[in-house]
Amino acid sequence: MELERVKILFDECLEEIGKVFVGQVELVEGALIALFSEGSVLIEGVPGLGKTLLVNTLSKVVSCEFGRVQFTPDLMPSDLTGHNVYSMKDQQFHFIKGPVFTNLMLADEVNRSPPKTQSALLEVMEEKQVTVDGETRRLPRPFLVLATQNPLEHEGTYPLPEAQVDRFMFKLMIDYPPVADEKRILGHYASGKNPHHHLGYDLKPVMASTDVLEIQKVASQVIVEEKVINYIVEIIDRTRNWHSVSVGASPRGGVNMLVAGRTLAACRGRDFVTPDDIKEIAPWVLRHRLLLRPDIEIEGTTVDDVILEIMDNVEVPRS
DSSP states (O other), X not given: OOHHHHHHHHXXXXXXXXXXXXXXXXXXXXXXXXXXXXXXXXXXXXXXXXXXXXXXXXXXXXXXXXXEEXXXXXXXXXXXXXXXXXXXXTTEEEEEEOTTSSSEEEEETGGGSOHHHHTHHHHHHHHSEEEETTEEEEOOSSOXXXXXXXXXXXXXXXXXXXXXXXXXXXXXXXXXXXXXXXXHXXXXXXXXXXXXXXXXXXXXXXXXXXXXHHHHHHHTTSBOOHHHHHHHHHHHHHXXXXXXXXXXXXXXXXXXXXXXXXXXXXXXXXXXXXXXXXXXXXXXXXXXXXXXXXXXXXXXXXXXXXXXXXXXXXXXXXX
């Protein structure tokens, strides 16, 4: 697949998703970049903003199988990965696949389940496989976890384990829509359209699942010059030594920044990564990896504020 074709498909995906999911362009772009990078996405926002609608619409546009898991306090690890069941008929154990055996898995309200259940996602997100009773099974490709979480101050939520949080390539935010977008949303319903069943939208698949794998291959061949690598390393290093940060980004954060930068460049039709690509995706990659000092948080400073400070203090390599 040629780079120009990648750009065309990316733009067409944005256009088709925009028919149903109004606004939130950064969120939609981030979800597509993560899919084409074979990463995972953590989406934070209050209920009712359309997170499920986004994932469902994305699955239709890229012709991928869609699965949804509602995380609850009583959800068990085997409810995700699957389990072996003994058959009296042939006196053998048979594996019953869990909902992770899909292409796009929506982990809805992921922080409503305890850490024991969260741990089941570690192997799923990193190795794209599950191990049950000593037997390892690969997940279908492409594979993407899109997890939604409510803000931690909401009742009945658990903090996600650090090991799991770091496995998300991006953390994307979804907020209340502007007035103009909200009028469009209400207009859809007033005209008889049904977003949840995509009725009345003339939604068309843009690509096949095999095209997603081809785009991943093309993106992996995008050139990353040494000066851009040095730029990424300098950003990651600054997060570990910044005065308002208690825990900085891991090496996985730098890897995710490079991989996502490649994908973003490919989706813009370029065969090389620029510093602007890195600056654009840096907040997505870093905001869930940095822990601020308690006194800084009390002052009202946000992680995004600190990321902006760090980016402003790292010299941008010149062309």
